[in-house]
Amino acid sequence: MKILFVITGGIAEYKVVEAVRFQIKAGNQVRVVMTSMAERFVTPLTFSTLTNNIVYDDFDSDTENPVAHVALADWADQIVIAPATANFIGKMANGIADDFASTVVIASHAIKKVLPAMNVNMWNNPSVQRNMKQLRDDGVLILEPDNGLLAEGYSGKGRFPSSDVVNQFINDPQNKILSGKRIVVTAGGTREAIDPVRFIGNKSSGKMGFAIAEVASQLGAKVTLITGPTKLKITNESKIKRIDIESVADLQEALDQNISGADVLIMAAAVSDYRVAQISDHKMKKDDFNGKLSLELVENPDVLASLKRPKSLKYVAGFAAETNDLLVNASRKIIKKNLNMIIANDVGNPQIGFNSNENEVTIIRPNQANIVISKNEKKVVAEKILKLVAEEID
Ligand SMILES: Cc1cc2nc3c(=O)[nH]c(=O)nc-3n(C[C@H](O)[C@H](O)[C@H](O)COP(=O)(O)O)c2cc1C
Structure with missing residues (x-):
């Protein structure tokens, strides 16, 4: 399975390092795209070392391919957006492609899985909930965030789920239960x-x-x-x-x-x-x-x-x-x-x-x-x- 991780700028990003590593160890081919905000939390060096590949963060990341966004979009069997920020969810729900990450997502037919993580007030904001509904209607698979203590000291829904739950969601064969039929x-x-x-x-x-x-x-x-x-x-x-x-x-x-x-x-x-x-x-x-x-x-x-x-x-x-x-x-x-x-x-x-x-x-x-x-x-x-x-x- 070819998995493309799209990493956006949320505090839960450090947990995605483990998820990327898990998928590589499980024998999957993994590539990583990061938004510029994501690169302020964890450096691309971490992901390029783990994947033994470049990290794509801009339209000229891949010097050998001038249309890397389309090539990556076609390459992926599955796109995992984790952590998914309120901002990125909003872009996906509204067809906005104003940076490399959002352009790859919009250019791809692959199965898309979104793992939102954010402050409880952001999560409960009606605009975020509207955008989540739109993603569901568009056939995007969602792993709902957990309830619990959040990074900034708040408590409520918005936590990035535990690694077992995340890994199972990414590997869930339910996505392809009708493959070959x-x-x-x-x-x-x-x-x-x-x-x-x-x-x-x-x-x-x-x-x-x-x-x-x-x-x-x-x-x-x-x-x-x-x-x-x-x-x-x-x-x-x-x-x-x-x-x-x-x-x-x-x-x-x-x-x-x-x-x-x-x-x-x-x-x-x-x-x-x-x-x-x-x-x-x-x-x-x-x-x-x-x-x-x-x-x-x-x-x-x-x-x-x-x-x-x-x-x-x-x-x-x-x-x-x-x-x-x-x-x-x-x-x-x-x-x-x-x-x-x-x-x-x-x-x-x-x-x-x-x-x-x-x-x-x-x-x-x-x-x-x-x-x-x-x-x-x-x-x-x-x-x-x-x-x-x-x-x-x-
Ligand atoms: C310290 C810090 C933590 C943040 N954590 C989150 C978060 O967990 N979830 C979220 O949706 N936004 C979070 N944000 C806000 C996003 O980084 C911001 O909305 C940004 O525009 C997202 O850009 P991106 O979607 O292109 O990565 C955080 C910002 C800062 C400074």
């Missing part, structure tokens, strides 16, 4: 055309499916995301194959073409059960119907039932969005559709479900106790779902 995720709502400008759609925003795709990619999976129309953008675009579809027929075709070799299929798309029997080839005029327009609808094929499941496909999970009798309806679906997992969510509740950033779900699996994931950000819900999937396909 291919996952197909469907997201968003389908649209069935009525005429060239109108359609039958639904309220699905795609947020849950996108969260699953992004977290699965962060966990090491190769992800194909098949999505209905949505304004959402993938944050780690270069790592996820995105296919945009409209109707159930498009979805079916995209699945047929991309399912080969997949280990896992997660159906988070809200699929239309019916489509218009005869799509008008011209825009229908209001006055043509004497005040009453009837549309004949025909049932769409069951996408999962008609899918030819390849041998590689070990796990299929679906969502059941219900407004009533949630668990009964979801349990029926698991058998009818031959699923390994159903994630049931109550879309009747406006605080969760469609278009919300948060979700609360019940996970149902055959012959296993149900698991309730209480109201949480969709990314957190996605991570919990994917961890269960990873355990079962291992």
Whole structure:
């Protein structure tokens, strides 16, 4: 593993010397970037001696490479920002790249881990908490600081955690639990055309499916995301194959073409059960119907039932969005559709479900106790779902 430590100017820096040494002894390749404030606490000489490499602190640190920030960003499998100052967290959360360290971080697709440490009042400042939330939303992994006595004599939350906790966090294989796996995720709502400008759609925003795709990619999976129309953008675009579809027929075709070799299929798309029997080839005029327009609808094929499941496909999970009798309806679906997992969510509740950033779900699996994931950000819900999937396909 290639670990890039980005060291910023906090008093806990001396503890990071041990963490760097630990990772080198564990056989990892380690390089160090320091902010100029960080160099006032511990000298670069300490880290260059430990890593047997130069310490990068400016755009001209590497005389052989004029674009060292991009080279380092590409080199790293993992970037560990420790200790992370309130200032640096703010820069990361807001896309600021005004020095070498922040530019490397912004240029990298690698997994990012942030270990904040600061005075309790700084930690509790609403701006810092806002920035922390943004980092979580961006998929950055966080090791929360400890409670306890702080360097300046204060007591409270803000302490850099003990070396055992820090080393475990940096080495935690959870980050790559889906490495080598291919996952197909469907997201968003389908649209069935009525005429060239109108359609039958639904309220699905795609947020849950996108969260699953992004977290699965962060966990090491190769992800194909098949999505209905949505304004959402993938944050780690270069790592996820995105296919945009409209109707159930498009979805079916995209699945047929991309399912080969997949280990896992997660159906988070809200699929239309019916489509218009005869799509008008011209825009229908209001006055043509004497005040009453009837549309004949025909049932769409069951996408999962008609899918030819390849041998590689070990796990299929679906969502059941219900407004009533949630668990009964979801349990029926698991058998009818031959699923390994159903994630049931109550879309009747406006605080969760469609278009919300948060979700609360019940996970149902055959012959296993149900698991309730209480109201949480969709990314957190996605991570919990994917961890269960990873355990079962291992
Ligand atoms: C003695 C001293 C200790 C500091 N400790 C911390 C700290 O633990 N956490 C923090 O967020 N800032 C701390 N600061 C403030 C940062 O060094 C300051 O915000 C600086 O601008 C951070 O720059 P950087 O993020 O580029 O490294 C400390 C400053 C001094 C002078």
